Amino acid sequence: MSGSWSLSQTTFAELDWKMLQGRPGLGFYRLIAQVDLTTHGKQVGEEVAVTNIGGELWIRGKGNQEHFLGYLRRQGTEFPLTTYRHISKGNISLEIELDARRIEALEQIRLGGDLSFRMNLYGVASGGREKSSQEVQATLQYRANQSTWAEILEQMGYRQTMLLEIPVPGDEVSPQLQEAVKHLQTAQTHMLRGHFRDAVGACRDVVESLSITLSDEKDQLPEAIQSWFKDTRSMDKKERLRIVRRALKVLTHPARHADEVSASIEWGPTDARTVILMAAALLQIAAEEKQS
Secondary structure, eight states: OOEEEEETTEEEEEEEEEEEEEEEOSSSEEEEEEEEEEEOOOOTTOOEEEEEEEEEEEEEOTTOOEEEEEEEEEOSOOOOEEOOSSOEEEEEEEEEEEOHHHHHHHHHHHTTSOEEEEEEEEEEEEETTTTEEEEEEEEEEEEEOHHHHHHHHHHHTGGGSOOOOOOOOOTTTOGGGHHHHHHHHHHHHHHHTTOHHHHHHHHHHHHHHHHHHTTGGGSOOOHHHHGGGTTGGGOOHHHHHHHHHHHHHHHHGGGGOOSHHHHHOOOOHHHHHHHHHHHHHHHHHHHHHHHO
């Protein structure tokens, strides 16, 4: 949807949001909006100049609820945008910096669908016949479908370093899970300090705590699965990782088949996020093993 700027109730510029692009940064990602600008011709002495150009960016996903994403700033030098004697065309580029947390939040509301952006583009216009000065605003919209958004993520370089955050459950979800949360935090602390063996050991405590909370030991595993865990004490790391990969194949198997059992299983965002984290971790381990 296009918009316009007016000074003293006289329109002097037409605005149209034509393009949305991504750019990589150091530790962040940049989203760039390009707005095409057509200024009306003004007589000498009646020119209009616009300064302090910026914007607010809002976004709407699959749930159709609008969310405030942040403020846009104009790229390049802050020279005034001015009208000329004849109709003139140009463009304005504005950018917003996004970190991994914001992009993940976008993916949460996108849910595999499209994204609708709304920009409030503003500035201060001065001049005209009355030589007045006032704030001008225009509302512009841009829709990024699935393929467009995927291309923007590629331009950012985001897909080359997949960062998925894990929400930590609070007491309101399950007080029993807080023990596992503490072990996970301990694992992270060890990881940051370079104590990798202790980090892995703390993750073992996480799984043990979850097993107790969820009463895993009360239910007998099928005989075929029990065979995986025989003589585990004598297994090396390579054999243990093979069991993990097989277990992940069992978990994801129904998503690739359409039998009666598979069709009855529903998959949601949390399932997808969890499986991606597991698969990404196993992929990284496999890559390092191939390089060594």
